[in-house]
Amino acid sequence: MHRKIKSLSLVCILLLLLYSGCNKTPHTPxxxxxxxxxxxxxxxKNHTYGYEAGTFSKLDSAFTTYQDDSTYKAYADNVxxxxxxxxxxxxELAAVGYTADTIKSEVKKKQAWKVMLKASAKQTMYNDSADFYSKKTTYIKNHYRPFFKGWKITHxxxxxxxxxxxxSQKTTFYFNIPLTEITGPEDIVKFARNKL
Structure with missing residues (x-):
């Protein structure tokens, strides 16, 4: 009886070792x-990729950049x-200026010059606004502190x-912190999700 228990224990241990050796679940990050x-x-449904795996780099930390900052994006859009x-x-200024040169009537010429001055003032105002927001983007860019956002690997x-x-292609893939999903690059992730 004692031998049967030992034999049964040994078979169970061997089966457990065999199962753990065959388990394909990824363990390391x-x-x-x-x-x-x-x-x-x-x-x-992603057969259209015709994918053939190649080499992978080491998994590395991924950090945010100033371009991820929502305030930076808003200012850049304003620029x-x-x-x-x-x-x-x-x-508009150039079109009116070209027309003003061909006008013979002094009254119409004065009106054209008023329109040109307005267009010039608008252009100056827009350039000033672009410069204002451009300085803000530069400030964010120079003072941005990145933070850890997940992982990346180049494939x-x-x-x-x-x-x-x-x-042949080379892409850096980004992952969330718990390594449960691919978060980028955005174009590949969107294409794959649309195909699923």
């Missing part, structure tokens, strides 16, 4: 990141907006381009 990438490309408005004002692989031709 590195393995988890790689498994998430392979899962992303291997998803049932872009005011520069667009300035360009539009300049176009070299082959995948189909937009024309369905397999090409």
């Amino acid at each position: 590195d393995e988890k990141a790689k498994a998430l990438i392979v899962k992303l490309f291997a998803a049932r 872009s907006h005011y520069l667009d408005m300035s360009t539009a004002a300049f176009t 070299e692989y082959k995948a189909n381009n937009a024309f369905g031709i397999p090409v």
Whole structure:
């Protein structure tokens, strides 16, 4: 009876060791990141990728940048907006200026000059506003303190381009802190989620 218990215990231990050796669940953070990438490309409807795994870099910490800051983004959008408005004002100014040169009537010429002065004032105002917000973006850029936001790993692989031709690619993938999902790059994540 004692021998049977020993034999049964030995068989159980061997089965447990065999099961743990065959278990494919990723354990290390590195393995988890790689498994998430392979899962992303291997998803049932993502066959269009034609994915072939290549090399992986070491898993590394990912930090925010000033470009992730919502205030920076708002100020940068303002810079872009005011520069667009300035360009539009300049176009108006140039069009009126060209017309003013061809006007013979002094009264109409004075009216054209008033319109030009208004357009010039608008352009100056827009340039000043763009400069104001540009200084704010520069301040944020120079004083930004990054914080830990998750993980990243660079992966070299082959995948189909937009024309369905397999090409070598190198992408840095980003992950959330618990390493449960890929958070970037945004274009690849969006494409894959739309295909699922």
